[in-house]
Amino acid sequence: MAGPIEVLSWVCILSGSVFVIIGGIGLLRLPDFYTRIHAAGITDTLGSWLILAGLMLHEGFTLGAAKLAMLLFFLLTTSPLSSHALAKAAFLRGLDPLQGRDLVDRHEVDDIA
């Protein structure tokens, strides 16, 4: 009963949800602000793309699909802009990024806390 396009749309929506969750885990797990931006980027890019693409496949060729495409376009243009604005504001405020591989101890401390 379910055509191949329906199945493809399920796969897109479900794998998009997985990436959204991975982004959420990263947001909690990564050690400092600058690395957390990368985790938020996962949710903003592949997670939302897959979910919106899945909804578009479900919708077919209609006005709703055009609105979803517009939504995709807005997310595509605004998410890097706000990430960049945040990173730049933090950098100019003097928030220093952690660098190198010596993050392990600090990360374990964070895990316990």
Add this chain to the structure above:
Amino acid sequence: MKHAVALFLLLMAVWLLNSGHYTVLITSFGVVSCLLVVWLARRMGIVDEEGVPIHLLPRLPMYLPWIAKEVVKANLDVSRRILGLGRLNISPRLFEAPTTQRTDLGRVLYANSITLTPGTVSIRVHGASITVHAIADEVADDLLGGEMDRRVTRLEGGGR
């Protein structure tokens, strides 16, 4: 003028897609509001090559699939780093990435492409170089390879 017409057509398309009511009266309101926006934008002086970059359209179909592929690859890479058991496999690094774009528009496109790709975030653009934060050394080296820079330069019409 070319840019004003393009902006009007774009606004009209957005209006028609979002409206859903296609009577003469309502549609004429749409036309009037789009004309008003174009007039305001012209008064602000943002209707030019930079504000309405229609000259990029012919080359965009070559760039979009490539950047989409890169974003998917970077997503999988960063996901693996986040989900890695035990210690996180990350080595954050700040570095300067050189740019070869001729215009500000090109540099903006490059900086946005860097930020869109998870694993790299452009922090500031000054002159001809961009300060980038990368989540791991390999990601940073990948960006410094310059593939994305070349592609954006080709998109804006320069380079080979």
Add this chain to the structure above:
Amino acid sequence: MTGVFAAATAAIVVCMGLTLARSIAGPTVFDRILAVNSFGTKTVLLIALVGYLAGRPDFLDLALVYALMNFIGTIAAMKFTRFGDLAGMEDDDSGEVF
């Protein structure tokens, strides 16, 4: 189909919880703004999904408006933390804005 939408909605709600935890934990104000921005992106996806779950795709209009509001809100909050007021344009170290 409803099951798929429900599962995706549940996943996004769980993830919103994780994001909220980060926005409470901080530690810097930028972490909080980042978390709230990410929360907003998930809200957009949630509105779209709930619209389909409830069989009312009109919700897409709300999602569109929310996507734009979320962006403007983030920029406003960022600008406020950086300059201390929303109209200020002067930069702290050079001539560049944004």
